Amino acid sequence: MKEQELLAALVETAKVLNDTLEVQEVLRRIIEEAKTLTGAAAGSVFLVDEATGDLVFYTTSGGADARLLQTVRVPMEGSIAGEVARTGKPLRVNHPERHPFFFRDVEEKTGFHTENLIAVPLEHRGKILGVAEVLNKPGGFTEKDVEVLSTLAEFAAIALQNARLYERQRRLFHESIRALVAAVDARDPYTAGHSERVAQYVEWMVRGMDLTPRERATFVLSALLHDIGKISIPDRILLKEGRLTEEEFRIMQTHPEKGVEILKHVRDLADVLPGVLHHHERWDGRGYPFRLSGEKIPLQARVIALADTYDALTTDRPYRKGLPPDRALKILEEDAGSHFDPRLTPLFTNMMRTRLGLGHEEG
């Protein structure tokens, strides 16, 4: 490519690399863009693992819709990528098998034969995040290729760092919510782990439903938070071993509304409130708090009701042992059309039977 075409291509590359905040997708794009810009047959990224001090090796499958593959680890000492990561300087190598730092493990594990390569550091604000490599250009790589790959590496490091910061922030939110929800559940030894399990069942369920990725995430988060209102239920009712009085039962039944009270000021949790508020509604309209029936009950609440009831049935309670899974699933099926959405119920019970390795019911 001519200088001007190269620069125009780099401008496009900058857009491609930055237009995602998923780390895995950034890595995939770095490799594909590096191959295209330098005319290389293959590419890879090595990321510094700060815990172990070695490098994690990523490459892509060939073809138009190349997927990211993670294979071996490479030591910092005695490898070309390690040398680049330690010195922060690019390397262009035409006979890698003669290079003192050539690390044979990768070739042995991938069955790939390296003819020639360039490796450049991925450096962000003075810190080496890893190394980008391109391999096997017919006729060998030029100094111009080193320059182009180095420019790409500058964008790449920024895009990678942004995606890492975003994923860390996402993980912080999810882990914190799970920790706090687990603590609320654990007030009652009989419900310890309940919300986490309900969220897991809902996560399995939504994979088989026609929903957007965003809707799926919302349903799972709503399942995790569905009982958060129990924070506001006093111990004398929440933990009572005997039968609740009518008044106590009424207070217990306020937990969906208390949950909404707690979460309603969080702007970006608005989407999960339907599940929190309506997970005790029943298909026949005899649930609470609003006696909604049928499809007036939000879909996420109908899904959570199945998972919530399944978990309640299968775990021990003060007054009875938990039921075996197959028995609990039959109860859900018996209550399809009265308690539960009759269309969703078989989807849920069949999914659970598959997950649990149980035989399916005959239609």
Added chain:
Amino acid sequence: MKEQELLAALVETAKVLNDTLEVQEVLRRIIEEAKTLTGAAAGSVFLVDEATGDLVFYTTSGGADARLLQTVRVPMEGSIAGEVARTGKPLRVNHPERHPFFFRDVEEKTGFHTENLIAVPLEHRGKILGVAEVLNKPGGFTEKDVEVLSTLAEFAAIALQNARLYERQRRLFHESIRALVAAVDARDPYTAGHSERVAQYVEWMVRGMDLTPRERATFVLSALLHDIGKISIPDRILLKEGRLTEEEFRIMQTHPEKGVEILKHVRDLADVLPGVLHHHERWDGRGYPFRLSGEKIPLQARVIALADTYDALTTDRPYRKGLPPDRALKILEEDAGSHFDPRLTPLFTNMMRTRLGLGHEEG
């Protein structure tokens, strides 16, 4: 600039725009880079406000360390920026005062006279986020300038979108934690709002301390979470109106360790654990849980201890009314060197007097 120089400059611009995840900083950089690349005297960004349907106008102060300024709002109808936002097409205008959509309010409010301008849409995946404008180029803008600004706008929209996603995720975390902490505090009507207030006092305090921005954020988050272990304290102890027995008191005093139990699996909360665990230690070593003394108590815990005690003293309890602020601050000062860090105490009490508009004590 020549084509090649321009492209090289655009490559640099792509790096500059993407190397931050703060929305305000992205806007500032868009404006400064747009001015530099086109040779304009001024620049601005208009962001679509989805709630109101109009445009929010941002510009920068002049000079090398230009700051971002937010001034007027501009209607979608009857303004040049609005026209660009609605059609998604760039505009180059040489006599804006003759343009049917020229919106005079901005000029009147800023005292700026527009000679000529280009406005291009900030579009991300088919959605118009806003408009970037450059103003007043001697001799007028060329079609090449429109092309350059349009390329910049493509990066700019990606950078803006990434920063928005990041800030939304950060806000979601903070708002969710505050909502859940508030619900835990509210189990006891006498501690409703306690953690939020303690976090506020700590936020004021850390502004005057020699800490990194990250440390400041950690101290405030630790203050917000310091009593989270109270989730695990039974109502009969937490809400007891009379004096606690020795056994009840021992259980109450486990709340710092219970807090660590809850949060310890959240990888990125490790930094806040010292404040949670040690906020009831005393400078003289007579606190709990570990009877640490002096500087062995982590700094964040010594800061939280002051804010925590101040809030406890100034709010009503079952057995007494809350003290007036000046009285509570004097108690903290009397306890400097016994309960509290003697160096931090006057910093805290003087800061609080300033914030509350009270007179300062004579040294």
